[in-house]
Amino acid sequence: MSSCFTISLPLLFFFLNFVYTESAPKFLWHYCPNTTLFSPNSTYQSNLNTLLSSLSSAAADGADGFANATVSQNPPDQVHGLFLCRGDVDIATCGDCVATGKQDILQRCPNRRVSVIWYDECMLRYSHGSIYSVMEQVPSFTKFQTRNITNPTQFMRVLGETMDDVTARASVGKSGKKVAVMEANFTSLQKLYTLAQCTPDLIVSECNTCLRAAIAGLPQGKQGGRMFTPSCSMRFEMYPFYNASAIAALVPPPPYLRSPPAPVTRRKGTCLLLLFVFCYIR
Ligand SMILES: *[C@@H]1O[C@H](CO)[C@@H](O)[C@H](O)[C@H]1NC(C)=O
Ligand SMILES: *[C@@H]1O[C@H](CO)[C@@H](O)[C@H](O)[C@H]1NC(C)=O
Ligand SMILES: *[C@@H]1O[C@H](CO)[C@@H](O)[C@H](O)[C@H]1NC(C)=O
Ligand SMILES: *[C@@H]1O[C@H](CO)[C@@H](O)[C@H](O)[C@H]1NC(C)=O
Ligand SMILES: *[C@@H]1O[C@H](CO)[C@@H](O)[C@H](O)[C@H]1NC(C)=O
Ligand SMILES: *[C@@H]1O[C@H](CO)[C@@H](O)[C@H](O)[C@H]1NC(C)=O
Numbered sequence: 143m144s145s146c147f148t149i150s151l152p153l154l155f156f157f158l159n160f161v162y163t164e165s166a167p168k169f170l171w172h173y174c175p176n177t178t179l180f181s182p183n184s185t186y187q188s189n190l191n192t193l194l195s196s197l198s199s200a201a202a203d204g205a206d207g208f209a210n211a212t213v214s215q216n217p218p219d220q221v222h223g224l225f226l227c228r229g230d231v232d233i234a235t236c237g238d239c240v241a242t243g244k245q246d247i248l249q250r251c252p253n254r255r256v257s258v259i260w261y262d263e264c265m266l267r268y269s270h271g272s273i274y275s276v277m278e279q280v281p282s283f284t285k286f287q288t289r290n291i292t293n294p295t296q297f298m299r300v301l302g303e304t305m306d307d308v309t310a311r312a313s314v315g316k317s318g319k320k321v322a323v324m325e326a327n328f329t330s331l332q333k334l335y336t337l338a339q340c341t342p343d344l345i346v347s348e349c350n351t352c353l354r355a356a357i358a359g360l361p362q363g364k365q366g367g368r369m370f371t372p373s374c375s376m377r378f379e380m381y382p383f384y385n386a387s388a389i390a391a392l393v394p395p396p397p398y399l400r401s402p403p404a405p406v407t408r409r410k411g412t413c414l415l416l417l418f419v420f421c422y423i424r
Contacts, residue, residue, distance in 0.1 A: 166242075167235075167238060167239040167242045167243070167261040167262065167263045167264065168261055168262035168263070169259075169260075169261055170260040170261055170262060170283075170285070170370070171259075171260050171283045171370070172246075172247065172250045172251065172257065172258065172259040172260070173257070173258050173259075173281040173283075174247075174251035174254035174256060174257035174258070175254070175256060176254065178254070178255040178256055178270070179253045179255065180253055180254075180255050181253070182253060184219075185214070185216075185219040186218075186219050186221065186255065186270070187253075189213040189214050189219055189220070189221045190221050190248075190268065192213045193211055193212075193221045193222075193223045193268060194223065194244040194247070194248070194268070195244070196211045196213070197209055197211055197223055197224070197225050197240060197244070197266065198237075198240050198241050198244045200225075201225060201227070201233075201236050201237045201239070201240035201241070201264075202237035202240075202241065204233045206233070206317075206319070207226065207227040207229065207231070207233075207236055207319060208224070208225065208226050208342050208343075209224065209225060210222070210223070210224040210273075210274045210343065211224070212274075218270075220270060221268055221269075221270060222268065222269055222270070222271065222272055222273050222274065223266070223267060223268035223269070223273075224266075224267060224268075224273060224341065224343075225240045225243070225264055225265065225266045226264065226265045226341050226342075227239060227240070227263060227264040228262070228263055228264065228321075228337075228339065228384070229319050229321025229322075229323075229337075229339050229384075229388075229392070230321075230323070230337075230384045230385040230386075230388040230389050231264070231385075231388075232388070235263055236263065236264060238263075239261050239263040239264035240264055240266055242261070243259050243261065243264060243266035246259060247259045247266060247268075255269070255270045256268070256269045256270065256271070257269075258281070258372050260283075260370050265370070265372070265375075267372055273372075274343055275343045275344070275345075276373075277344055277348040277351065277352055277373045278371065278373045279352060279355055279371045279372075279373065280371065280372075281371070281372070282356075282359060282369060282370060282371040283369075283370055284360065284361060284367060284368060284369045285367065285368045286360075286361035286364045286366060286367040286368070287364050287365040287366035287367065287379070288364070289364065289365040289366075290363055290365070291363055291364065291365055293329075294362075294363045296328075297328060297334075297363075300326050300327075300328050300334060301334060301336075301378060303326070304324050304325075304326040304334055304336050304378075305336060305338070305357050305376070305378070307324055308322045308323065308324040308336045308337070308338040309322075309338050309350060309354065309357070309376075310350070311324070311338075312338035312339055312340060312349065312353060313340065313346045313347075313349040313350040313353065314346060315340075315342060315346075315349075316392045317392040318342055319339075319342055319392060320339060320340040320341070320342045320344065320349050321337070321338070321339040321340075321389065321392070322337070322338055322339075322389070323335070323336065323338075323384050323386060323389045324336050325382075325386075328380070332380055333380070333382075334378060334379075334380060335378065335379050335380070335381065335383060335384070336376075336377065336378045337376070337377045337378075337383070337384050338353050338356075338374070338375070338376050338377075339374060339375055340352055340353065340373060340374040341373050341374070344373060344374075348373070349373075349374060352371060352373045352374035353374050353376055355371070356369040356370075356371060356374055356376040357369070357376055360376065360378070365379070365380050366378060366379040
């Protein structure tokens with residue numbers, strides 16, 4: 143019995159962690175200048191609510207990681223918005239992330255006419271100005287690992303080559319998504335993992351420009367870093383942080399294999415039950 147628990151406890155944490163990351167989008171940053179505000183209870187506010195609901199439904203209904211929307215034809219009240227999910231997340235995760243963003247953005251950005259919010263899994267933004275098919279490189283933010291790289295010269299070479307490659311692939315896109323991942327051998331023990339993504343409304347050259355600027359903004363000499371702008375993002379780590387098979391599956395036109403996953407709570411229960419059964423049998 144005790145050996146069973148030594149085996150099952152790590153498994154338990156693995157499953158709990160899995161369930162947790164799936165259900166709670168990881169907040170990264172938000173930006174919403176207080177220079178352009180709307181009045182509470184205005185038409186802009188109700189249009190914004192309509193917009194966020196429509197984006198959130200689009201995400202849940204399988205918009206395949208990206209959607210844009212505009213509410214109202216009357217310029218002062220017009221709201222434009224879009225969301226982008228990370229290219230490797232499934233529709234359920236994407237839907238959760240945008241649904242969370244819809245609530246969160248209104249709380250973090252009260253009465254703001256222009257806002258953007260980032261999570262690990264998605265980005266959501268809206269504006270009174272047109273944003274569809276417009277490359278936007280500000281605001282931007284970076285995150286990085288505190289650990290330094292031990293062999294910076296060699297590392298920068300491998301990183302530079304890999305980023306060139308992943309940028310070229312992401313810019314072209316596949317299955318209507320502008321995303322690519324690439325791995326490279328750094329040392330015999332260490333591997334480098336990179337992910338590049340643009341909103342799919344950008345043309346190839348714009349995506350390329352956006353990613354190049356993002357690369358230039360990445361931290362140097364660190365074991366990992368990310369750079370985000372409203373139109374694109376770039377990330378590298380010394381561990382696999384993305385689902386490579388989900389990206390690999392993008393190559394041909396998207397197959398309709400998207401059975402929605404079982405509700406999270408049920409899945410968690412099943413995992414626990416299986417662990418109990420496993421322990422009981424032993
Ligand atoms: C806007 O934000 C700035 C800096 O965050 C702050 O100093 C200022 O008081 C804010 N203005 C309003 C109207 O909330
Ligand atoms: C906006 O509407 C809510 C509920 O309808 C009301 O409680 C609130 O006082 C209104 N705010 C303004 C500024 O009119
Ligand atoms: C949304 O995107 C589509 C292309 O997918 C574009 O044709 C349409 O004009 C956009 N709609 C709005 C409301 O911005
Ligand atoms: C990383 O290197 C910088 C100098 O390049 C140094 O200041 C810092 O303390 C180092 N960080 C770690 C975690 O070793
Ligand atoms: C990394 O090295 C392994 C062998 O150590 C090799 O099989 C693999 O193809 C290499 N990967 C890349 C991306 O070069
Ligand atoms: C990775 O993606 C594949 C293909 O979409 C999917 O079947 C698998 O469940 C995903 N793995 C994780 C850990 O999300």
